[in-house]
Amino acid sequence: MTIELLKVENMNISFKDDESGTTSAVKDLSFYINEGETVGLVGESGCGKSVTALSLMRLIEKNSSFIEGTIELEGEDINLFSEKKMRSIRGNKISMIFQEPMTSLNPVHKIGKQIGEVLHLHALANKINCKEKTIEILKKVGIPRAESIVDEYPHQLSGGMRQRIMIAMAMACNPKLLIADEPTTALDVTIQAQILDLMKMLQEEYNTAILLITHDLGVISEMADRVIVMYYGQIVEEADVRTLFKNPKHPYTIGLLNSVPNIDSENEGRLIPIEGNVPNLGMIKSGCPFRSRCQHAYVKCHEKNPPLFKRDSQFVRCWLYEEEGVQA
Amino acid sequence: MNQPLLSVKDLKTYFPTKKIFFNKERQVIKAVDGINFQVNKGETLGIVGESGCGKSTMGRSILRLIEPTEGSIKFEGKEVTTLNQKDLRKLRSNMQIVFQDPFASLNPKMTVGSILGEALATHQLGQSSKERKEKVKELLGKVGLSPIHIERYPHEFSGGQRQRIGIARAIAVNPALIIADEPVSALDVSVQAQILNLFQDLKETLGLTYIFIAHDLSVVKHVSDRIGVMYLGKIVELSDKKQLFQNPLHPYTQALISAVPTLDPDAKKDRIILSGDVPSPSSPPSGCAFHTRCMYRKNVCENVKPREITVSPGRLVNCHMYDEDYFVEFL
Numbered sequence: 238m239t240i241e242l243l244k245v246e247n248m249n250i251s252f253k254d255d256e257s258g259t260t261s262a263v264k265d266l267s268f269y270i271n272e273g274e275t276v277g278l279v280g281e282s283g284c285g286k287s288v289t290a291l292s293l294m295r296l297i298e299k300n301s302s303f304i305e306g307t308i309e310l311e312g313e314d315i316n317l318f319s320e321k322k323m324r325s326i327r328g329n330k331i332s333m334i335f336q337e338p339m340t341s342l343n344p345v346h347k348i349g350k351q352i353g354e355v356l357h358l359h360a361l362a363n364k365i366n367c368k369e370k371t372i373e374i375l376k377k378v379g380i381p382r383a384e385s386i387v388d389e390y391p392h393q394l395s396g397g398m399r400q401r402i403m404i405a406m407a408m409a410c411n412p413k414l415l416i417a418d419e420p421t422t423a424l425d426v427t428i429q430a431q432i433l434d435l436m437k438m439l440q441e442e443y444n445t446a447i448l449l450i451t452h453d454l455g456v457i458s459e460m461a462d463r464v465i466v467m468y469y470g471q472i473v474e475e476a477d478v479r480t481l482f483k484n485p486k487h488p489y490t491i492g493l494l495n496s497v498p499n500i501d502s503e504n505e506g507r508l509i510p511i512e513g514n515v516p517n518l519g520m521i522k523s524g525c526p527f528r529s530r531c532q533h534a535y536v537k538c539h540e541k542n543p544p545l546f547k548r549d550s551q552f553v554r555c556w557l558y559e560e561e562g563v564q565a
Numbered sequence: 566m567n568q569p570l571l572s573v574k575d576l577k578t579y580f581p582t583k584k585i586f587f588n589k590e591r592q593v594i595k596a597v598d599g600i601n602f603q604v605n606k607g608e609t610l611g612i613v614g615e616s617g618c619g620k621s622t623m624g625r626s627i628l629r630l631i632e633p634t635e636g637s638i639k640f641e642g643k644e645v646t647t648l649n650q651k652d653l654r655k656l657r658s659n660m661q662i663v664f665q666d667p668f669a670s671l672n673p674k675m676t677v678g679s680i681l682g683e684a685l686a687t688h689q690l691g692q693s694s695k696e697r698k699e700k701v702k703e704l705l706g707k708v709g710l711s712p713i714h715i716e717r718y719p720h721e722f723s724g725g726q727r728q729r730i731g732i733a734r735a736i737a738v739n740p741a742l743i744i745a746d747e748p749v750s751a752l753d754v755s756v757q758a759q760i761l762n763l764f765q766d767l768k769e770t771l772g773l774t775y776i777f778i779a780h781d782l783s784v785v786k787h788v789s790d791r792i793g794v795m796y797l798g799k800i801v802e803l804s805d806k807k808q809l810f811q812n813p814l815h816p817y818t819q820a821l822i823s824a825v826p827t828l829d830p831d832a833k834k835d836r837i838i839l840s841g842d843v844p845s846p847s848s849p850p851s852g853c854a855f856h857t858r859c860m861y862r863k864n865v866c867e868n869v870k871p872r873e874i875t876v877s878p879g880r881l882v883n884c885h886m887y888d889e890d891y892f893v894e895f896l
Contacts (some may be wrong), residue, residue, distance in 0.1 A: 425605055426825055434838055458829065478830045497754055501828070530755075
């Protein structure tokens with residue numbers, strides 16, 4: 238049986254700005270993640286995917302932002318938690334890895350100390366067995382010569398090794414959910430393959446759910462069970478990975494898939510790009526935010542932003558599917 | 566016989582590292598370590614490799630933006646490495662470069678009109694400033710921008726538009742060859758496709774030749790006619806595109822192709838996962854530079870540097886497995 242781990246409902250994230258009050262970064266976002274499942278969150282820069290991830294951990298600054306809606310983790314709304322209670326969630330139940338491991342590791346502390354700190358804070362080790370445990374964890378994420386690496390600094394390691402260290406720290410408390418925000422974007426393809434392989438292996442061993450955020454459709458197709466496509470702070474399509482790649486519905490999803498050169502295809506022709514650029518936040522006041530780049534846009538798209546229409550297990554935010562689907 | 570547009574022979578670019586106190590010998594980083602290839606007129610040669618393999622250094626060495634240490638570069642039969650500054654400038658109107666980061670390669674204090682106008686003025690194209698302005702407008706049209714953009718500054722444009730300006734600057738002087746160094750890797754996928762199409766269109770309308778440098782194998786595959794795969798300063802395999810993907814010969818090429826995630830969730834391919842990291846070019850492994858990560862490694866690989874083997878016409882590979890002196894070791 239599948240058990241629901243995380244359920245986000247009607248999440249709105251907005252930031253204060255100088256003039257007009259607030260800029261909305263994420264609008265009315267609802268999704269769920271089951272235990273042990275990998276959900277891919279895909280979209281281009283500025284679509285709100287990273288801000289969504291940070292909000293789940295409540296890592297965006299409170300003074301300048303608002304998170305509305307419910308974020309239920311195992312039935313409890315963590316959006317209502319105090320900062321103190323939130324700290325017991327971070328690392329223990331939800332942990333996160335970032336795109337650039339060099340900026341997330343402290344450059345002036347040795348690797349051993351940084352991992353040891355995690356173990357200490359979560360009472361997984363004491364002073365005596367700390368080093369031993371650290372080495373054990375490093376070995377688990379496939380770091381060669383772990384005994385000597387604990388005494389090295391982050392700058393002495395390669396990008397791939399640093400990301401392994403980040404994964405080691407994130408997985409130390411055996412969290413239920415790992416949020417991976419562009420975990421392989423800064424890495425070379427052969428190293429990317431290693432890291433993805435490691436993530437899959439750890440997921441199988443610990444039944445961790447993964448929220449994988451990336452702009453790389455290839456990585457999504459490889460890793461995800463279910464995919465959420467975001468555009469301009471909204472979910473525009475959601476489906477299981479097979480349906481999404483074989484039968485994409487939203488013009489934006491179709492456009493994305495068409496604009497990526499496919500390494501397997503023999504097609505030598507032109508790519509079909511999406512015309513125009515991703516609009517800046519706050520630029521579009523009404524209607525469907527994708528309409529200016531959409532070939533199928535008609536009157537209705539200018540008037541009203543479509544809701545998500547559901548058909549079987551696929552959700553599409555587009556007026557073209559108004560008749561086929563049921564409003565979700 | 567057709568003379569190649571560009572012919573690079575045994576190109577080497579070494580960088581001395583800082584002298585360390587008490588250490589008598591200066592170390593050198595062999596960023597580009599003996600590269601041979603030719604580019605014919607009208608074709609696109611893709612260069613693919615991971616970070617630190619020397620692909621950008623190679624691109625810049627060809628233009629002598631970085632002075633090569635050794636070797637010969639012939640453009641239309643003329644030796645480039647021995648040119649003086651004046652002749653070099655003339656040559657550069659034939660060879661241009663498009664950089665990765667359109668944010669960093671455009672002067673933020675200059676309008677688009679003056680950025681492009683400067684390129685024209687430097688190479689004495691267009692007599693008066695009025696004439697140059699007309700040319701700039703025409704250029705903007707060629708790269709899909711509008712003449713109203715002429716008075717704007719780089720920060721007023723999106724990443725994709727800035728890359729269009731970078732391309733306009735490169736084609737302003739009517740070059741024969743453009744070296745594109747990771748031109749789309751800073752862009753979002755939907756915009757990336759626009760720029761790739763623009764490259765393709767310009768190639769057809771202006772009869773350009775490209776050296777297209779990128780780390781993304783699917784992009785390189787899409788644009789190139791022939792592809793060179795680089796690893797630690799060397800081209801380990803050079804082949805026409807079709808053969809390279811259907812039957813990759815070098816173990817590194819095989820691993821690289823298999824590591825690229827596919828867009829088909831049903832495709833379960835046998836992935837070759839290389840162990841370890843790319844070694845540092847300051848202390849490359851002995852023998853074959855790839856032997857530390859190679860799955861077919863034999864003793865000979867650790868000790869002897871592989872030769873360039875011509876497997877079939879136009880198909881080169883740098884690996885002992887295909888060398889008649891050594892292939893017995895792999896049986």
